[in-house]
Amino acid sequence: MYVVTGATGNIGHRIAEILLERGKKVRVVARTAEKLQPLASRGAEAFPGTLEDGKFLAGAFRDVKGVFAMIPPDMQTADFRAYQNRIGSAIVEAVKAAGVPFVVNLSSVGAHLDQGNGPVAGLYDQEQRLNKMAGANVVHLRPAFFMENLMMNIGLIREKGINGSPLRADLKFPMIATRDIARAAVDYLVAGRSSGKIIHELLGQRDVSMQEATAILGRAIGKPSLAYVQFPYDEAGKAMIGMGLSPDIVRLFIEMYRGFNEGTILRGIIRTAQNTTETSFETFAQEFAGVMKRAPAGVGFHSQGRAP
Numbered sequence: 001m002y003v004v005t006g007a008t009g010n011i012g013h014r015i016a017e018i019l020l021e022r023g024k025k026v027r028v029v030a031r032t033a034e035k036l037q038p039l040a041s042r043g044a045e046a047f048p049g050t051l052e053d054g055k056f057l058a059g060a061f062r063d064v065k066g067v068f069a070m071i072p073p074d075m076q077t078a079d080f081r082a083y084q085n086r087i088g089s090a091i092v093e094a095v096k097a098a099g100v101p102f103v104v105n106l107s108s109v110g111a112h113l114d115q116g117n118g119p120v121a122g123l124y125d126q127e128q129r130l131n132k133m134a135g136a137n138v139v140h141l142r143p144a145f146f147m148e149n150l151m152m153n154i155g156l157i158r159e160k161g162i163n164g165s166p167l168r169a170d171l172k173f174p175m176i177a178t179r180d181i182a183r184a185a186v187d188y189l190v191a192g193r194s195s196g197k198i199i200h201e202l203l204g205q206r207d208v209s210m211q212e213a214t215a216i217l218g219r220a221i222g223k224p225s226l227a228y229v230q231f232p233y234d235e236a237g238k239a240m241i242g243m244g245l246s247p248d249i250v251r252l253f254i255e256m257y258r259g260f261n262e263g264t265i266l267r268g269i270i271r272t273a274q275n276t277t278e279t280s281f282e283t284f285a286q287e288f289a290g291v292m293k294r295a296p297a298g299v300g301f302h303s304q305g306r307a308p
């Protein structure tokens with residue numbers, strides 16, 4: 001039996017699907033039975049509840065070969081790092097209580113830094129917390145910026161006819177499709193890597209700039225002249241507040257964008273065959289076009305509710 005947290009989200013649902021396709025037993029965790037139902041109908045054991053509840057988690061983690069553990073985004077929380085630390089501590093206590101033999105921990109590029117990296121600082125904390133567990137076997141996956149983050153711009157593209165963010169237009173940086181993260185997580189879970197602590201960066205198929213990404217998206221959605229605009233930090237911050245994000249999470253996102261633009265988050269990261277993954281931005285753009293076609297009016301940052 002494997003446990004997948006965040007099982008209705010981008011990465012978790014794909015992990016659960018692949019495990020089921022491979023004939024493995026899977027316990028899927030998210031907040032409601034209703035949203036877990038599609039996986040339950042395919043044979044997964046639905047285990048609804050909140051990751052903030054340590055006792056619930058210890059039950060979810062009982063008698064398993066491995067756990068995929070993640071700290072989900074919460075765009076409304078007043079103190080994001082404290083929220084991440086609450087969930088992170090509950091996960092670690094549950095791993096100890098249930099005697100989980102192997103954890104695949106969803107971290108991020110930039111988690112080698114304890115500050116200056118926005119929401120990633122809380123993932124640094126979680127890596128440290130897991131590393132302190134003597135004898136525990138843990139893989140920290142450190143994926144790059146998710147291609148799916150661009151889904152949050154569907155409203156902007158539709159309503160204003162541009163793509164934009166505070167990221168520099170010409171900055172080439174690694175972007176990954178979440179399905180590639182799921183594949184890596186499954187490979188580790190099924191192999192059951194048995195000793196120590198491992199860090200595995202996942203950088204997507206190649207580095208892409210926002211300018212290039214926008215041109216590829218533009219062609220995929222039939223707007224080849226779609227332009228990319230770099231938004232000033234304060235303007236972007238005000239827009240995010242307007243969309244209902246908490247001031248703390250907005251502060252952290254701006255800090256993270258600055259960290260990407262100034263090169264601090266990605267400094268020292270070197271692309272290799274081992275950290276390069278399959279899905280190209282062009283392939284993602286086809287999916288993006290399909291989602292955009294189906295998305296109801298008004299879909300944007302707030303309604304997607306997912307963090308970069």
Ligand SMILES: NC(=O)c1ccc[n+]([C@@H]2O[C@H](COP(=O)([O-])OP(=O)(O)OC[C@H]3O[C@@H](n4cnc5c(N)ncnc54)[C@H](OP(=O)(O)O)[C@@H]3O)[C@@H](O)[C@H]2O)c1
Nearest residue numbers: 006007008009010011030031050051072073108145146308
């Ligand atoms: N975005 C990026 O560029 C990036 C880069 C590197 C790392 N990351 C990491 O990736 C994470 C996001 O992964 P993702 O995109 O797969 O997630 P996602 O699509 O946002 O899904 C979040 C999942 O967590 C569940 N969830 C939310 N709050 C919960 C709670 N209190 N208790 C139990 N379950 C809860 C949600 O289920 P329900 O809503 O059904 O309960 C959903 O299954 C981020 O939090 C960050 O740590 C992100």
